[in-house]
Amino acid sequence: MSDHEHAASDELIFALDIGTRTVVGLIVEPAGEQFRVIDCTVHEHSERSMLDGQIHDVMAVSRVIGKIKEELEAKHGLLTKVAVAAAGRSLRTKRVRMDIQLSRHAAVTRDDVLTLEFSAVQEAQSLLAQELNEQDVTRYYCVGYSVVNYFLDEELIGNLIDQRGEKASVDVIATFLPRVVVDSLLAALNRCGLDMQALTLEPIAAINVLIPVTMRRLNIALVDIGAGTSDVALTEEGAITAYGMVPVAGDEITDALMNAFLLDFPMAEEVKRALTSSDEITFTDILGLEQTLSTEEVVKAIMPEITNLAGKIAVKILELNGKAPQAVMLIGGGSLTPKLTERVAEALGLPAARVAVRGADAIRQFVGEHPLLNGPEFVTPVGIAVAARRHPVKYVTVTVNDHSIRIFDLRKMTVGDALIASGLDIRRLHGRPGMAITLTVNGRMKMIPGGHGTPPVIEKNGEACGLDTPIAEGDRIVAVAGQDGENATVQVIDLMDKLDTLELFINEQPVSLGPVALVDGVPLPLDASLTDRSEIVIRLPRTVEEVLRESGVWSADGADEPVEVFHFQVNGHETTLPALQKIVQVNGKDAAFSDFVRPGDQLTFREEPFQAPEIRDVIPPEEWVQETISVHFNGQPVTITLASLSITMNGRAAEQHEIVENGAVISVKASTPTAPVFSDVFRYVDVSLEKPVTEGISRLVMLVNGEPASFHTELNAGDKLELYWE
Template sequence: MSEPTKDLIVALDIGTSKVVAMIAEVLPNNSFNVIGIGHHPSRGMKKGMVVNIEETIQTIQYAMEEAELRAGFSVRSVCTGIAGSHIHSFNSSGMVAVKDTEITQADIDRVLETARAVSIPADQQILHVLSQQFKVNDQDDIRNPIGMTGMRLEVKVHIITGSVSAAQNIVKCIRRCGLEVNELVLQPLASSMAVLTQDERDIGVALVDIGGGTTDIAIFIDGAIRHTAVIPIAGDQVTNDIAMALRTPTVEAEELKLRYGVSKQMMVPPDSVIEIPGVGDRVARRVKRQSLAAVIEPRLEELFVLVQRNLSEAGFEHLIASGVVLTGGTSLLPGMTELAEEVFMKPVRIAQPAYDGNLSDIVCNPRYATVVGLLMEARKHKGEPTAGMGRAHVPARSQTKVDQQAGVHATSSRVQSNVNDGSQQSVWAKMKDWFVKTF
């Protein structure tokens, strides 16, 4: 306990293919420095949702232990993400009368409450209420109305909802690891914070985060979010196609995809040959690398067509003037930019997190876009929530701790328990604090 307590933030990205834990120290200039990273292959998740509680808990523990070991600190709470086909979004609006003619934060809070007073299914909960623009009297397109004079305040918002049970399962897994959830953030929203520039947001951009189990979409126009969606097709489906078409185990198919995979068949030299491991005791075979690309290209093309259809149905296909930004682990396949530009008929770039601190050579990778965005979100909410940024409702017991910061203690080890839930951990923590203060 000789090291001083640091102001830390913690992000936990529970994905279909991997779980990443990242611990960062908040610096005096409000930037942050990553001091610990934990990474472990994911088990117990499918298409962004928990399908096996115990395996998910174990995977989270492995990733957290590695991050804590590298950081030299134990953590109590995290900011985590949520995704899956259960995510829905829509636009809403609200209006209130201004009390004292000059608009204050209280007025903004009231108008946001009126905007979120909408009817949603009983099995859904509101994750975010994101302001798009404000209107004071007859003046519209206002981004921050605080201090302005007016009698009437209106707001247009983007509301994101998700399954109550899906959110509760994620929170339950994290609590079973002895941690609390401070923030529950939509994953494409987190990724957008890490990789998009302000110019792209203003001109109009579509972020497409292609992960292992889901492809997340977020559209920004005039600096505000306009549309979000989650498509349950991503890198894992490409791996499954390879395993089926080339008759090889799934693990070997993933390795083939990462090592030799190319998004466009025409980019592969015709004389390039690779070895395909057999299933069971069958001998390995040698096939042309173009055969692997011939499996990958149709699936990715289908995915981009689905994304384009989603943009078209939402009415934003012709409004994203700056084009499409790809991120996520699957975007690293060679030829992704060329294939995407053929489908979208717009400029496309591969984006990595905008971070220049410690361990930047590791962190600045598209596969870490979501977890870096979660760190940014955690840093933003160290204090009071910013105007217009709705915070996710953390189900049940953690509601009283939704504003608790990511507490840390210098320690040489962490007591692990698979059976103790959050309440038992809390009791032991209080007993420990009492013992230290008393003796």
């Protein structure tokens, strides 16, 4: 067995930083609090097998890893475990606004806020899945989220707890690591016979070595500028609050040099690297011409691209942080770009001293001096090794409602994370409030809220817990949704604020009447239940009829009882009248049921038997065809009837002035009118036609309007008739 085949010591940490352009392998040995870098090797990818931190060609990447592994194994023995990091640029960040309706009467609790935050994270998760046409939302691990703002009724607010309002909202930036990134990392390592000893995220790895715990309370932006992308991470209050990625980095500067001086890519890379170390640079362009220029001139030619890169980084920092951070740290090979720190500071409006490149000097506390580790590009690989020992990321396996869930323990994981990972809809866990009822009461809108929904029952290992309770390996979580609230119910009486009364007298007795309720125009009792969108009018009784009904003196319910009636027929037309007559008086005067009443009025109400009418009162006018003419007879007015009425009641002849009997059948017939003659007058006047005995009277004189006439002379209205002996 040759030297290099013995297994590497258990203490040694093998760390890999798999970047877009290069893969860095480190062998690190813990030495007390420090770490000693024993060996380091760097290989470039031979083809474009990485894209934005995501492994596209597992086999090609595993070949590069294999080479590094072989090189290091030759010196340090068999390597079986490796610490790796998922690239910050493979993280997906989503910003989401989430609202919940609040009950006006209850203050917002911590549980309400957590439910809102986790619901927002879950919404971000499902939006991300939709964007990427992914059916299974749980294919994204949430590796962190930060609240950008809270709102109460659309107004910005610092803290929602104990506030009251109608709607609470939260604006959240949530960051997700696609499971496929982890799966492809595992696949590439397995092909090389390596187990994942620890997984971290590149920004976390860098922050762990760059920013001591004592500085973590500061709001710091960490920018890892690689070849293809620049990754941005923000810390505040001891946690990484947000991640982002800008698709411009070192290669843009190389491209700018190629265009400015007609260089090929390898020569442009050389020139770029020389910018940091020499005052003069000599290069050969693609035409074979050699040029020597001062560093200043070269930088001047590519300044627009440097400014552009700085501007894009600054914009991303402001987008994620909402404001300029307290300090910015640049790491990665691209951070060595000349004048970049000044340009980033300008774009953020920070003093130049607040933006700095952190290189090997910043990680000396971990690795001491090492000839190979001399630049900012080694910060992340060392961070990965340190994280493997200090903050190893493990899978946590828990059960949620008896389903087993594997979660990446990338931060302090909570019950809420487990529920999200299980795919439970957190918004649906809280019982919904019951349906409200909206009414219009005397012209004003009124809303009756439904009952509150009950909170969910969440238990961890049989004990009640909250969404923010930490979880550990093997925990058993049970989440039972809360009950929905009852729908609102309301009766008319519930809407009456103050009960006014109307005081008056009925039949000399004092009466006090409460309000009446009209629902959609129909009177309803005070205990009637109301439906949504009803229009209710609540007021005191106004009319005689309302007063009589409300007081019970005249019961509308009496309509159901058989009412005694008086009826008769005239020429086949039936007439029915109540046998009892209602007589109403207000303050001694006859009144109608529709008349208004006032407080203190004296009402009299009685029912009397119906007074049967005479026949003449019930004959309809159209049947009454008694035409007449008036004439003067010997100076006296006389009315002559031209047609006569024949009346029968129940088959017998009857006179006009007779009283109608109940149930009578009356027939009225009129004779045809005839032209009157002189002799008709004798029916209406008392005159003797006998010749008086007086001496000298010989003849009867008959005149109509002074002209001689006979008994058969036709008469007209207004004629003057005379009759005398002479």
